[in-house]
Amino acid sequence: AQSVTQLGSHVSVSEGALVLLRCNYSSSVPPYLFWYVQYPNQGLQLLLKYTTGATLVKGINGFEAEFKKSETSFHLTKPSAHMSDAAEYFCAVSEGSGNTGKLIFGQGTTLQVKP
Amino acid sequence: KAGVTQTPRYLIKTRGQQVTLSCSPISGHRSVSWYQQTPGQGLQFLFEYFSETQRNKGNFPGRFSGRQFSNSRSEMNVSTLELGDSALYLCASSFNPGDSGELFFGEGSRLTVL
Numbered sequence: 001a002q003s004v005t006q007l008g009s010h011v012s013v014s015e016g017a018l019v020l021l022r023c024n025y026s027s028s029v030p031p032y033l034f035w036y037v038q039y040p041n042q043g044l045q046l047l048l049k050y051t052t053g054a055t056l057v058k059g060i061n062g063f064e065a066e067f068k069k070s071e072t073s074f075h076l077t078k079p080s081a082h083m084s085d086a087a088e089y090f091c092a093v094s095e096g097s098g099n100t101g102k103l104i105f106g107q108g109t110t111l112q113v114k115p
Numbered sequence: 116k117a118g119v120t121q122t123p124r125y126l127i128k129t130r131g132q133q134v135t136l137s138c139s140p141i142s143g144h145r146s147v148s149w150y151q152q153t154p155g156q157g158l159q160f161l162f163e164y165f166s167e168t169q170r171n172k173g174n175f176p177g178r179f180s181g182r183q184f185s186n187s188r189s190e191m192n193v194s195t196l197e198l199g200d201s202a203l204y205l206c207a208s209s210f211n212p213g214d215s216g217e218l219f220f221g222e223g224s225r226l227t228v229l
Contacts, residue, residue, distance in 0.1 A: 043220030044205070106157075
């Protein structure tokens with residue numbers, strides 16, 4: 001069965017600093033991995049996804065993530081934080097090979113950006 | 116184009132009542148999934164519909180049910196409400212099931228059970 005663990009429920013960075021949000025997964029099949037972002041009182045928005053191929057994936061708003069099979073990790077990074085990045089971030093794995101709307105989400109990480 | 120629309124956005128019910136939530140997917144999308152979001156349990160999958168058929172169901176009691184109509188709109192129903200059903204209910208749509216994980220979420224229906 002698939003599962004996702006996000007390390008750190010709250011992360012605080014200064015504006016302009018590196019953002020690093022950690023995600024480890026467990027999957028019995030080659031994983032399809034995702035990062036979603038949720039702004040207050042809104043639904044979730046896909047930031048980026050890994051399906052197959054290149055292990056470094058780039059997403060919207062300057063975020064990227066690297067799939068490391070040996071470490072079962074899919075950490076999210078952004079070189080320079082902006083105040084508008086403050087939100088909750090969710091790592092997720094597809095239960096199947098991307099052909100299902102059933103995603104297994106981590107518990108989420110709230111990113112705080114200080115001026 | 117318009118996004119995923121969920122109605123109502125907010126509602127308050129009392130224990131024992133039932134509730135119906137509605138979801139209109141993005142035009143052309145045929146797959147709809149529902150999730151429950153709570154502070155304690157996080158985001159949990161409820162069910163997935165495609166072409167009016169339930170393809171997948173999460174680990175929720177039978178009080179939670181759903182359906183999809185021929186125009187792809189979906190509804191979910193919770194009967195005999197319990198306090199623990201207070202949550203944000205999110206609907207997500209995609210053209211095909213999963214679409215490699217690219218789900219488009221609505222803003223949710225926030226249910227409070229008193």
